[in-house]
Amino acid sequence: MRIDVFTLFPQWFNWFFQQRHLTNAIQSGGLTARLFNYRDYSPLKHGQVDDTPFGGGAGMVLRVDVVCAALSAVYGGDCRAVKRKQPVFLLSPRGRRLGSMLLDELGSCGDFTLLCGRYEGFDQRISDHLATEEISIGDYVLSGGELAAMVLVDALARRIPGALGAEDSVRLESFSAGLDGRREYPQYTKPANFHGWQVPDVLLSGNHAEIEKWRRKHLG
Numbered sequence: 344m345r346i347d348v349f350t351l352f353p354q355w356f357n358w359f360f361q362q363r364h365l366t367n368a369i370q371s372g373g374l375t376a377r378l379f380n381y382r383d384y385s386p387l388k389h390g391q392v393d394d395t396p397f398g399g400g401a402g403m404v405l406r407v408d409v410v411c412a413a414l415s416a417v418y419g420g421d422c423r424a425v426k427r428k429q430p431v432f433l434l435s436p437r438g439r440r441l442g443s444m445l446l447d448e449l450g451s452c453g454d455f456t457l458l459c460g461r462y463e464g465f466d467q468r469i470s471d472h473l474a475t476e477e478i479s480i481g482d483y484v485l486s487g488g489e490l491a492a493m494v495l496v497d498a499l500a501r502r503i504p505g506a507l508g509a510e511d512s513v514r515l516e517s518f519s520a521g522l523d524g525r526r527e528y529p530q531y532t533k534p535a536n537f538h539g540w541q542v543p544d545v546l547l548s549g550n551h552a553e554i555e556k557w558r559r560k561h562l563g
C-alpha cells in the first residue's frame with residue numbers, strides 16, 4: 344500500500360516515520376509513504392498557498408489552484424482525474440468519522456492520497472472536485488490535518504504483517520475480528536502482587552482453557 348501525504352508541514356512527519364512499527368511496515372514492503380509539500384508546487388509568486396476567505400472572516404484558506412497544481416505535478420495530467428486512479432481523502436473535522444470499519448476499507452482500497460489542511464481550512468472546491476471523501480478523526484478541531492493523517496497511518500500500519508513484533512497483538516486487539524469487534528480483555532504483567540493489588544489467580548494458573556474463558560468473559 345502506498346500512501347501519499349500532501350501537507351504544508353512535511354517535517355511534522357519526520358519523527359513519526361522513524362518509529363519502529365512504521366519502519367518495520369516500510370521495510371517489509373507492506374507500506375510505502377511519500378510526503379509532498381503543497382508549497383513546492385505553488386503556481387503563485389512567492390510560493391503562496393492560502394488566501395483570505397471570500398465574504399470575510401478570520402484566518403486563511405488553502406487555495407484550490409495550489410492543491411490542483413500539486414496533484415497534477417505528482418500524478419501527471421489533470422488534477423480532477425487523480426481521484427479516478429486512487430482515492431483522495433481530505434482530512435477535515437467535517438468528514439466521515441475514522442473507526443474500525445473505515446480502517447478496514449482503507450486497508451483494502453490499495454494506494455491512496457491524504458490531503459492535510461491548515462489554517463482555517465480548505466477552499467470547498469478542493470473537497471467538491473479533487474477529493475473522494477473527507478475523513479475526520481473526531482469531533483474537535485485540530486490545527487491541521489497532519490496529526491489526523493498520522494493517526495490514520497498509524498492505525499493502518501500496525502495491521503501490516505511484520506509491523507508489530509507478534510502477529511497476535513493485531514489479531515487479538517480491540518475491535519478486531521479475533522475479538523468479535525469488542526474491546527480487548529485486561530492485561531497484567533509482573534509483579535503478580537503490588538501493594539496488595541493481586542493479578543487474577545486464573546491468569547497465573549497456566550490453565551489455558553480457563554485463561555481463555557476468563558479473557559472472553561472480560562472483553563469490553
Ligand code: ADE
Pocket residue numbers: 434435436460478479480481482483484485486487488491
Ligand atoms: N483537521 C482539523 N481537525 C481535524 C479532525 N478532527 N479530523 C481530521 N482532520 C482535521
